[in-house]
Amino acid sequence: MSRVLSAAGVAFEAEADVLIVGAGAAGLVAALAASEAGAEVVVVERDAVPSGSTALSAGLIPAAGTRFQREAGIEDSPQLFAADIMAKAEDEPDPAIVAHLASHLGPVLDWLAVAHGLPFNVVTNFSYPGHSARRMHGLPKRTGSELIDRLREAVEARGIPILTEFRATTLFVEETGRIAGIAGTRPGGGEERIGCKALILACNGYGGHRGLVARHIPQLAEALWFGHSGNEGDAVLWGEALGAELVHMSGHQGHGSVAQPHGILISWATVMEGGFQVNVRGERFSDESHGYSEQAATVLAQPKGKAWTIFDERIAGIARQFEDFRQAEAQGAIVRAQDMAGLAAALGFTEPRLAATAAVVAALKGGEDSDRFGRDFRNAPDLEAPFCAVRVPGALFHTQGGLRIDRTGRALRPDASALPNLFACGGAAVGVSGPHASGYLSGNGLLTAVCLGEIAGREAARLTASASQTEP
Numbered sequence: 500m501s502r503v504l505s506a507a508g509v510a511f512e513a514e515a516d517v518l519i520v521g522a523g524a525a526g527l528v529a530a531l532a533a534s535e536a537g538a539e540v541v542v543v544e545r546d547a548v549p550s551g552s553t554a555l556s557a558g559l560i561p562a563a564g565t566r567f568q569r570e571a572g573i574e575d576s577p578q579l580f581a582a583d584i585m586a587k588a589e590d591e592p593d594p595a596i597v598a599h600l601a602s603h604l605g606p607v608l609d610w611l612a613v614a615h616g617l618p619f620n621v622v623t624n625f626s627y628p629g630h631s632a633r634r635m636h637g638l639p640k641r642t643g644s645e646l647i648d649r650l651r652e653a654v655e656a657r658g659i660p661i662l663t664e665f666r667a668t669t670l671f672v673e674e675t676g677r678i679a680g681i682a683g684t685r686p687g688g689g690e691e692r693i694g695c696k697a698l699i700l701a702c703n704g705y706g707g708h709r710g711l712v713a714r715h716i717p718q719l720a721e722a723l724w725f726g727h728s729g730n731e732g733d734a735v736l737w738g739e740a741l742g743a744e745l746v747h748m749s750g751h752q753g754h755g756s757v758a759q760p761h762g763i764l765i766s767w768a769t770v771m772e773g774g775f776q777v778n779v780r781g782e783r784f785s786d787e788s789h790g791y792s793e794q795a796a797t798v799l800a801q802p803k804g805k806a807w808t809i810f811d812e813r814i815a816g817i818a819r820q821f822e823d824f825r826q827a828e829a830q831g832a833i834v835r836a837q838d839m840a841g842l843a844a845a846l847g848f849t850e851p852r853l854a855a856t857a858a859v860v861a862a863l864k865g866g867e868d869s870d871r872f873g874r875d876f877r878n879a880p881d882l883e884a885p886f887c888a889v890r891v892p893g894a895l896f897h898t899q900g901g902l903r904i905d906r907t908g909r910a911l912r913p914d915a916s917a918l919p920n921l922f923a924c925g926g927a928a929v930g931v932s933g934p935h936a937s938g939y940l941s942g943n944g945l946l947t948a949v950c951l952g953e954i955a956g957r958e959a960a961r962l963t964a965s966a967s968q969t970e971p
């Protein structure tokens with residue numbers, strides 16, 4: 500239940516300068532930034548331990564022109580990064596916001612590394628679709644749980660309170676549109692009210708709310724929801740009630756590479772390094788290299804709504820740098836065989852087309868023909884035995900539509916005026932992917948979580964500081 504009520508006559512049991520709803524990457528980075536800027540910060544989180552979709556992710560954050568890239572000998576620039584984001588999203592996002600985020604995220608990662616000890620490095624051994632330089636930064640284990648744990652430890656080290664098992668339900672708004680505070684439920688059913696000078700919504704999008712998904716992304720109404728169950732759309736529901744503008748609500752990150760039924764993310768390196776996807780008939784059905792996000796709906800449109808990624812042991816060796824892939828192997832999600840006929844039999848295919856499909860792909864790699872789906876296979880090595888396969892459905896990872904914001908993270912109304920003290924970041928704010936799944940460039944999720952989190956935290960603290968100075 501998310502509602503907006505009048506603040507008239509409401510008393511609060513506690514007060515914060517900056518109050519943050521949600522302790523994912525966005526909320527925790529915002530907390531660090533706001534606290535360092537001098538604000539008294541409180542974070543509320545519905546779960547007992549912060550995890551969010553951040554913990555489910557690979558924790559990979561794209562940034563350009565960083566010292567981590569320079570150390571790895573990679574040339575890149577914020578301008579190139581911004582151009583890649585705009586190209587993938589077909590110029591739909593706000594170019595000024597994109598340029599701002601693309602130039603700001605490098606310094607934010609540097610700050611997290613230096614001030615808070617997060618040891619980032621760059622993924623150097625494969626390229627993500629749409630990125631013209633290797634710029635995905637991750638922590639050593641390449642897991643989102645490592646990212647969220649390190650951020651939580653940094654927040655705790657600064658003494659910032661995270662009130663867990665606090666589900667924010669209600670925003671209290673004054674006649675001016677200023678948010679006076681929130682109410683939330685606690686274990687046992689009690690309610691608690693916290694007042695604030697500025698409120699940051701960092702509670703992600705609406706992927707866990709089936710009704711909102713059916714309304715805004717009907718093609719994924721039947722998709723596997725692979726994000727955090729707590730992403731129930733509270734930010735957009737509050738935003739709507741407050742008269743904030745919601746933008747690109749159909750935008751999302753889908754995924755065509757989650758091992759089924761194991762429910763484990765399989766790195767898209769399995770495709771980009773020369774693998775391909777087939778349906779139950781053993782036939783290819785798309786240019787898989789375009790991107791994993793749009794592949795979700797494409798896979799769902801196949802017979803029985805599923806597909807298989809076909810790759811080989813060399814590619815498995817690259818994917819094995821990810822903990823998830825190692826787990827998928829340990830749980831038996833990766834099927835192996837010495838030839839394509841054996842692989843088809845192991846997968847239970849009743850039609851003998853996989854070997855012919857693989858032969859066509861091998862010919863495309865040799866430059867003998869052009870792909871009817873438009874994929875350029877020429878730089879990919881041939882697949883060699885033993886061959887590998889994993890079964891995948893179409894999945895929804897997170898939504899990219901959300902509250903429209905200005906470059907300080909402040910929520911805007913349709914007439915472009917700012918709500919007085921409401922900020923949004925991460926999946927609560929509109930992303931930089933536009934309204935289509937194909938607009939999602941790898942890393943756009945944590946880009947707005949980490950970068951906008953820092954911006955919103957710092958700006959919310961600045962707003963509360965200037966408000967205090969003008970108070971009598």
Ligand SMILES: Cc1cc2nc3c(=O)[nH]c(=O)nc-3n(C[C@H](O)[C@H](O)[C@H](O)COP(=O)(O)OP(=O)(O)OC[C@H]3O[C@@H](n4cnc5c(N)ncnc54)[C@H](O)[C@@H]3O)c2cc1C
Nearest residue numbers: 521523524525545551552553556667729925926942944945
């Ligand atoms: C499997 C998977 C893999 C991904 N891989 C990547 C990747 O490698 N790179 C990338 O950039 N992106 C990736 N993403 C997307 C990325 O995880 C998200 O975009 C990002 O984590 C969003 O961060 P957030 O802080 O906005 O949300 P979250 O991490 O989901 O945090 C939101 C928090 O708000 C809490 N909350 C919600 N409502 C309330 C409420 N009413 N009261 C109190 N608390 C509330 C939730 O419990 C949650 O803890 C992936 C997503 C998935 C699902």
